[in-house]
Amino acid sequence: MVENVGTISHLLIQAVDLERSVEFYTDVVGFHIKERTDFGDGRPLVIFEERMGLTELPADRAEAGQAVEHVAFQVPEFDxxxxSLEANDVTIDDGPKATSYGTSVYFFDPDGNRIECHD
Structure with a gap:
């Protein structure tokens, strides 16, 4: 068992209309765009200084209502x-691999929520 999972690093939300959501979070909520880039699968990605990002919601996930792409935690004891994931037979969806946050691993919780943990 891991003693300390750490803190929430960021939240990535999937939007049906990306630019409409960017305008909402910047003009209405007051967030600040840190970077525009591409997500790992090629979708456009907007990263805010406020530890949240937006990307496009794929049609296959829209039907399931999956607006949150993943929640990320920074962990002090990544290895x-x-x-622990491997010892508990948790299927790793992706990684460990180098990302813009360091080394990341992606997996799903029992309810199917995608989790990223990075060092």
């Missing part, structure tokens, strides 16, 4: 977390 121990990966060992």
């Amino acid at each position: 121990a977390l990966v060992e």
Whole structure:
């Protein structure tokens, strides 16, 4: 068991209309765009300084109502977390691999929520 999971690093939300959502979060909520880039699967990605990002919602996920792409946690003992996932037969969806946050691993919780943990 991992002693300390760490803190929430960021939240990535999937939007039906990306630019409408960007305008909402910047003009209405007051967020600040940090970077515009592409997500790992090629979708456009907007990263805000406020630890949240937006990307496009794929049609196959829209039917299931999956607006949250993933929640990310920064973990102080990354290797121990990966060992715990493996020891508990948790299927790793992606990684460990180098990302813009460091080394990341992606997996699903029992309810199907996608989780990223990085060092």
